[in-house]
Amino acid sequence: xxxxxxxxxxxxxxxxxxxxxxxxxxxxxxxxxxxxxxxxxxxxxxxxxxxxxxxxxxxxxxxxxxxxxxxxxxxxxxxxxxxxxxxxxxxxxxxxxxxxxxxxxxxxxxxxxxxxxxxxxxxxxxxxxxxxxxxxxxxxxxxxxxxxxxxxxxxxxxxxxxxxxxxxxxxxxxxxxxxxxxxxxxxxxxxxxxxxxxxxxxxxxxxxxxxxxxxxxxxxxxxxxxxxxxxxxxxxxxxxxxxxxxxxxxxxxxxxxxxxxxxxxxxxxxxxxxxxxxxxxxxxxxxxxxxxxxxxxxxxxxxxxxxxxxxxxxxxxxxxxxxxxxxxxxxxxxxxxxxxxxxxxxxxxxxxxxxxxxxxxxxxxxxxxxxxxxxxxxxxxxxxxxxxxxxxxxxxxxxxxxxxxxxxxxxxxxxxxxxxxxxxxxxxxxxxxxxxxxxxxxxxxxxxxxxxxxxxxxxxxxxxxxxxxxxxxxxxxxxxxxxxxxxxxxxxxxxxxxxxxxxxxxxxxxxxxxxxxxxxxxxxxxxxxxxxxxxxxxxxxxxxxxxxxxxxxxxxxxx
DNA sequence: GCCGTTTTCGGCCCGACTGTTTTCAGTCG
Numbered sequence: 154x155x156x157x158x159x160x161x162x163x164x165x166x167x168x169x170x171x172x173x174x175x176x177x178x179x180x181x182x183x184x185x186x187x188x189x190x191x192x193x194x195x196x197x198x199x200x201x202x203x204x205x206x207x208x209x210x211x212x213x214x215x216x217x218x219x220x221x222x223x224x225x226x227x228x229x230x231x232x233x234x235x236x237x238x239x240x241x242x243x244x245x246x247x248x249x250x251x252x253x254x255x256x257x258x259x260x261x262x263x264x265x266x267x268x269x270x271x272x273x274x275x276x277x278x279x280x281x282x283x284x285x286x287x288x289x290x291x292x293x294x295x296x297x298x299x300x301x302x303x304x305x306x307x308x309x310x311x312x313x314x315x316x317x318x319x320x321x322x323x324x325x326x327x328x329x330x331x332x333x334x335x336x337x338x339x340x341x342x343x344x345x346x347x348x349x350x351x352x353x354x355x356x357x358x359x360x361x362x363x364x365x366x367x368x369x370x371x372x373x374x375x376x377x378x379x380x381x382x383x384x385x386x387x388x389x390x391x392x393x394x395x396x397x398x399x400x401x402x403x404x405x406x407x408x409x410x411x412x413x414x415x416x417x418x419x420x421x422x423x424x425x426x427x428x429x430x431x432x433x434x435x436x437x438x439x440x441x442x443x444x445x446x447x448x449x450x451x452x453x454x455x456x457x458x459x460x461x462x463x464x465x466x467x468x469x470x471x472x473x474x475x476x477x478x479x480x481x482x483x484x485x486x487x488x489x490x491x492x493x494x495x496x497x498x499x500x501x502x503x504x505x506x507x508x509x510x511x512x513x514x515x516x517x518x519x520x521x522x523x524x525x526x527x528x529x530x531x532x533x534x535x536x537x538x539x540x541x542x543x544x545x546x547x548x549x550x551x552x553x554x555x556x557x558x559x560x561x562x563x564x565x566x567x568x569x570x571x572x573x574x575x576x577x578x579x580x581x582x583x584x585x586x587x588x589x590x591x592x593x594x595x596x597x598x599x600x601x602x603x604x605x606x607x608x609x610x611x612x613x614x615x616x617x618x619x620x621x622x623x624x625x626x627x628x629x630x631x632x633x634x635x636x637x638x639x640x641x642x643x644x645x646x647x648x649x650x651x652x653x654x655x656x657x658x659x660x661x662x663x664x665x666x667x668x669x670x671x672x673x674x675x676x677x678x679x680x681x682x683x684x685x686x687x688x689x690x691x692x693x694x695x696x697x698x699x700x701x702x703x704x705x706x707x708x709x710x711x712x
Numbered sequence: 713g714c715c716g717t718t719t720t721c722g723g724c725c726c727g728a729c730t731g732t733t734t735t736c737a738g739t740c741g
């Protein structure tokens with residue numbers, strides 16, 4: 154059982170304790186343990202084995218026992234007891250933005266709200282405002298946020314859908330009746346969120362594959378006679394499996410990959426493609442270069458005509474890994490561990506960008522801590538210079554952009570960093586004009602080198618602040634500031650739809666993992682996936698620069 | 713339930729923001 158699965162049970166226990174009126178400090182202990190486990194490098198189960206789990210901060214003897222029990226059978230006594238004492242739908246109610254454990258509990262006890270449907274009905278019937286402390290505005294927000302939650306619940310983040318579907322695809326490939334199987338649909342196009350996963354399999358025996366899928370999926374349903382079967386993976390991700398004879402695989406792969414807009418535009422000019430075994434045949438027949446699947450959105454990919462498509466960025470093109478956190482702020486690995494993890498992955502430079510002083514919750518660095526960290530970066534670089542002169546650590550900071558658009562340190566502190574990533578973390582409730590001005594002012598600051606997660610969105614969790622992307626991008630281009638494409642699968646922000654605007658203006662895009670733990674450096678994969686979707690090429694990507702070129706970029710464009 | 717200690721209990725991340733109040737509770741990051 155993975156750390157994150159164990160952490161989920163512990164976090165749910167924390168919520169249940171508060172919902173049922175338990176000791177809030179005890180609840181927080183569960184919450185803290187869950188977070189510790191989520192960020193833990195090595196396997197909690199392994200640590201149970203060698204008795205070192207209690208060395209992890211926030212995990213004592215009792216918590217370690219709970220973890221052992223969860224690792225064994227997926228849950229533990231306290232969790233089961235609490236879960237059976239609340240209505241099953243109540244956990245959904247608590248997912249509504251603005252409803253924490255306290256308000257959810259009152260809605261449950263005082264209005265008998267036990268599901269999203271109940272909540273929506275109570276708000277529509279004007280019952281919510283009858284509770285002390287709940288006004289008209291709160292009731293209105295509840296209605297809107299229930300609708301938003303329902304929309305979110307219908308979709309899956311790219312990385313989650315991919316991870317859930319991959320084992321299914323691997324197993325499918327080992328099936329005797331299957332000649333070939335591939336991802337297709339929105340997943341293959343690297344959409345940031347998808348409604349369902351799609352897989353295409355080539356087979357001469359569709360019925361045998363259907364039987365296999367029926368046994369493998371929850372709630373399987375056949376569609377279009379025997380050419381499609383739908384069902385749900387264990388993780389809850391809906392999957393649609395298309396079956397096609399090997400001779401027609403290529404054309405079917407093209408069509409199921411979509412997007413519908415791409416296929417329609419294709420057929421309007423080139424006609425419907427004949428059956429092909431290989432997808433290349435579809436494009437050859439139309440005298441088109443093979444258009445990479447990520448680009449098939451009818452957003453200019455046909456303008457390529459006879460030209461070969463752009464050589465899109467690959468993970469191998471990345472030489473640097475900028476914007477990472479350490480235990481100096483809210484990361485879970487030391488600066489040295491983080492740098493070494495980057496080195497192990499073959500990067501030639503690493504940027505440490507812990508949080509700045511005003512972000513207290515994330516233990517943002519005081520000017521004194523900045524100085525201390527600078528000294529450690531210098532020591533690390535001396536060490537690396539001996540062992541691996543081709544590797545270097547850069548001292549950066551993720552500086553908060555304050556409400557007025559200024560950065561979070563005086564210039565004498567800002568002067569000591571190798572580079573500054575400027576990001577907004579507070580005060581999201583802005584008009585588009587306010588947000589845009591705040592960002593543009595930060596971009597105009599000569600110390601800013603990268604604009605961090607430009608909209609602050611969390612996919613399927615929170616809309617970002619509204620931003621006039623064009624103005625912000627143009628300001629970045631003008632001031633030599635790179636735009637971050639934050640590779641955290643919950644962010645993928647800059648949105649891919651704006652990447653071509655940025656690159657066409659000459660602004661660089663920096664694909665940053667925003668890693669709060671060593672293994673999360675691997676988030677870069679999703680940043681690359683979405684960067685490709687925005688037509689990003691290596692020369693347009695800041696951290697695809699060599700160590701030498703990156704150093705030069707810092708020197709040339711710096712304050 | 714964890715942790716640290718002036719060590720076996722007492723306190724527990726902290727400030728901003730929102731919507732409700734009329735001084736604050738709840739939520740969020």
